Amino acid sequence: MEQAFFFYFAFVIAAASVLVIAVRNPIYSAMALLVMFFHVAGLYVTLHAEFLAAVQIIVYAGAILVLYLFVVMLLNMRQDDRYHRQWPMAAAVGLTLFIEAVILTAMKGWTAPPVATGRETTVGEAGNTEAIGDVLYSTYLFPFEVASLILLVAMIGAIILAKKDPEAVNSEG
Amino acid sequence: MTIPLSYYLLLSGIVFLTGVIGVLLRRNIIIILLSVELMLNATNINFVAFSQYFHDVGGQVFVFFALTVAAAEVAVGLAIIIALYRAKSTINIDEFQLLKW
Numbered sequence: 721m722e723q724a725f726f727f728y729f730a731f732v733i734a735a736a737s738v739l740v741i742a743v744r745n746p747i748y749s750a751m752a753l754l755v756m757f758f759h760v761a762g763l764y765v766t767l768h769a770e771f772l773a774a775v776q777i778i779v780y781a782g783a784i785l786v787l788y789l790f791v792v793m794l795l796n797m798r799q800d801d802r803y804h805r806q807w808p809m810a811a812a813v814g815l816t817l818f819i820e821a822v823i824l825t826a827m828k829g830w831t832a833p834p835v836a837t838g839r840e841t842t843v844g845e846a847g848n849t850e851a852i853g854d855v856l857y858s859t860y861l862f863p864f865e866v867a868s869l870i871l872l873v874a875m876i877g878a879i880i881l882a883k884k885d886p887e888a889v890n891s892e893g
Numbered sequence: 894m895t896i897p898l899s900y901y902l903l904l905s906g907i908v909f910l911t912g913v914i915g916v917l918l919r920r921n922i923i924i925i926l927l928s929v930e931l932m933l934n935a936t937n938i939n940f941v942a943f944s945q946y947f948h949d950v951g952g953q954v955f956v957f958f959a960l961t962v963a964a965a966e967v968a969v970g971l972a973i974i975i976a977l978y979r980a981k982s983t984i985n986i987d988e989f990q991l992l993k994w
Contacts, residue, residue, distance in 0.1 A: 722895050722896060723896060726896045726900065730900070730904045733904065733908060733938075734908065734911075737907075737908045737911040737912070737931050738911055740911070740915065740924075740927055740928070740931060741911060741912075741914060741915030741918065741919060741924065741927075741928055741931075746921060746923050746924060749923075749924055750927065753927055753930065753931070756931070756934070760934055760937070763938065763941075764941055767941050767942060767944075767945045769941050769944070769945070769956075772937075772953055772957070775957070775960060776937075776960075779960055779964060780930075780934075780960070780963075783964065784930070784963065784964060784967045787967055787971055788923065788926070788927065788967070788971070791923065791971045791975065792923060795923075795974070795975070795984060806918075807917075807918055809917060810914055810917030810918045813913060813914075813917060814910060814913060814914045814917075817909075817910055817913060818910055821903070821906040825899055825902065825903055825906075848953075851950045852950055852953055852954060852957070855950045855951065855954055856954050856957065859951070859954075860951075860954050860958075863958060867957075867958055867961040867962075870961060870962060870965050871961060871964065871965055873965070874964070874965030874966075874969050875968065877968075877969050877972065878968040878971070879972075881969065881972035881973055881975070881976050882972040882975045882976065884979075
């Protein structure tokens, strides 16, 4: 049963990610990405990461993708030529990485048993969200604060970049 | 856990590879940013799979931070796209060769 779920999610994720880069219309690309995000969230649930599944749907599908769709619809873009001139280089890089992945996965002994470090934070009876909260606000408190700083910088940067040049606005009227 | 860790690695490898090919192949800047999202999601799948495998919540916390960075990247990237579109009225990557040698 668990395997059936995994193979379903994995197949849809792989197919949707191929669709994202293969489809010509950016809207359809974004929709394929939406399908992929939902199935990644499902995969998280099978991995007992329920909190991340919820965050995945809220942040990725709810915020990030909507932002993409806004920009796609804001910019009146023509249908462009499909692929870049540098497709031989893309094929070379892709093939190299693919062969590397095949070799690495075909090697023996690639799933060593987990090493007990004595510092494991197991998800106890309390549940996944509480375990993450515990670790996030104690061990990872400083990175958490840095993340808020990153968000602030990104917000200011986005506003300044997307704002019209004030002189241009003044000259217009 | 009945599903071996390698299956997750294979899946995230496929998704990551798709993202790399998308970045190199497509000309539309928006599709290139979407491909970057694909790559970030591939690494997130890896993190969560390893977190489950090692019974360590740290991996899931790291996914949380990756999500933050992805959100920041999207905000800044889309603002740059809008600025570029305003300057050149196109988002075809071939038109932006100011820094080309």
